[in-house]
Amino acid sequence: MYLRHLSLVDFRSWPAAELPLDPGPTALIGHNGAGKTNLVEAVGYLATLASHRVAADAPLIRRGAERALVRAAVVSAGRELTVEVELTAGKANRARINRAPQRRARDILGIVRTVLFAPEDLALVRGDPTDRRRFLDELLVMRTPRLSAVRSDYDKILRQRSTLLKSAGAARRSGAELATLDVWDEHLATTGAELLAARLALTDELVPHVATAYGRIAPGNDAAAIRYRSSLGENVDPAERDPAALASALRAAMVRLRPSELDRGVCLVGPHRDDLDIELAGGPAKGFASHGESWSLALALRLASFDLLRGDGVEPVLVLDDVFAELDSSRRAMLAGIAQGAEQALITAAVASDVPAEFSGMTMCVADGRIGSSQS
Numbered sequence: 001m002y003l004r005h006l007s008l009v010d011f012r013s014w015p016a017a018e019l020p021l022d023p024g025p026t027a028l029i030g031h032n033g034a035g036k037t038n039l040v041e042a043v044g045y046l047a048t049l050a051s052h053r054v055a056a057d058a059p060l061i062r063r064g065a066e067r068a069l070v071r072a073a074v075v076s077a078g079r080e081l082t083v084e085v086e087l088t089a090g091k092a093n094r095a096r097i098n099r100a101p102q103r104r105a106r107d108i109l110g111i112v113r114t115v116l117f118a119p120e121d122l123a124l125v126r127g128d129p130t131d132r133r134r135f136l137d138e139l140l141v142m143r144t145p146r147l148s149a150v151r152s153d154y155d156k157i158l159r160q161r162s163t164l165l166k167s168a169g170a171a172r173r174s175g176a177e178l179a180t181l182d183v184w185d186e187h188l189a190t191t192g193a194e195l196l197a198a199r200l201a202l203t204d205e206l207v208p209h210v211a212t213a214y215g216r217i218a219p220g221n222d223a224a225a226i227r228y229r230s231s232l233g234e235n236v237d238p239a240e241r242d243p244a245a246l247a248s249a250l251r252a253a254m255v256r257l258r259p260s261e262l263d264r265g266v267c268l269v270g271p272h273r274d275d276l277d278i279e280l281a282g283g284p285a286k287g288f289a290s291h292g293e294s295w296s297l298a299l300a301l302r303l304a305s306f307d308l309l310r311g312d313g314v315e316p317v318l319v320l321d322d323v324f325a326e327l328d329s330s331r332r333a334m335l336a337g338i339a340q341g342a343e344q345a346l347i348t349a350a351v352a353s354d355v356p357a358e359f360s361g362m363t364m365c366v367a368d369g370r371i372g373s374s375q376s
Contacts, residue, residue: 002344030366193247209304222281
């Protein structure tokens with residue numbers, strides 16, 4: 001799969017942009033603030049309906065504009081189609097496939113697949129559990145788009161249950177509200193179990209890929225590993241993958257923790273409280289890994305995702321956003337080799353010297369709100 005053309009209207013800093021693309025590597029070179037990261041951010045948005053830089057959509061719409069448009073011509077298995085998303089401030093996004101409106105924006109998920117590695121990925125190792133949960137969920141949805149609805153439903157149920165916990169606790173646990181809470185417990189257990197089972201299975205698949213990727217990035221260094229940590233703790237078998245069994249375990253945990261949840265007004269169990277433990281030499285990486293090790297671990301997670309998606313039979317677009325300047329010569333060479341082997345790779349850099357020599361002649365200049373032609 002690759003993008004043949006990308007079009008933007010009022011997206012980030014771009015009033016309009018037209019970016020023709022070919023299979024293989026393309027390097028976008030421009031000074032900081034030129035808009036090159038905004039271009040690859042738009043590609044990532046088509047794949048995930050989210051930005052890797054901000055949590056909300058509002059900053060993606062150019063200041064002063066009412067809406068933004070991201071459109072791409074996508075070639076997959078010899079067939080081309082056009083996919084686009086229209087972002088409107090304060091309203092639901094609208095999506096089209098071959099100009100035909102879709103009922104929900106998430107109906108386009110799975111058409112574009114990307115693996116994006118950016119400086120923000122240090123948060124996968126050093127940041128909060130939210131960053132690691134998002135990493136898993138975006139990969140899940142890219143592989144199985146229907147899980148976007150499960151994830152959305154879970155978020156809605158969580159908000160409703162959290163609101164009810166607060167009001168029931170403040171009202172000294174009225175019988176009517178507690179009866180309603182039982183209903184939301186069931187919804188959270190059922191939907192949460194489906195999401196939890198999918199995350200557990202995905203983590204199992206990623207484990208060998210992460211170990212292999214880190215070994216390539218940092219040969220001779222300590223071994224890397226990942227492990228899913230559930231809020232159910234020891235109350236569930238780590239090898240359990242059956243949604244029915246996981247739902248039962250979630251129900252039991254909610255019954256056990258209900259007094260504490262009512263006192264605190266928060267949901268204390270469920271996938272929203274889980275984490276992905278990243279380990280180096282058998283110990284936690286967070287707080288112990290050096291800056292270079294953290295970079296290598298974050299890159300290993302992304303390359304593991306890349307290998308996993310390739311194994312599904314659809315090549316993702318590999319996006320490397322301003323990362324070569326952070327890597328030493330051996331890691332640069334390794335990553336350049338992977339980019340050369342990808343069906344399509346998009347690379348951004350502030351200066352030409354940050355781009356490996358292998359990509360000379362495959363560069364485009366981004367400056368003054370324009371995208372220049374390829375240069376040798």
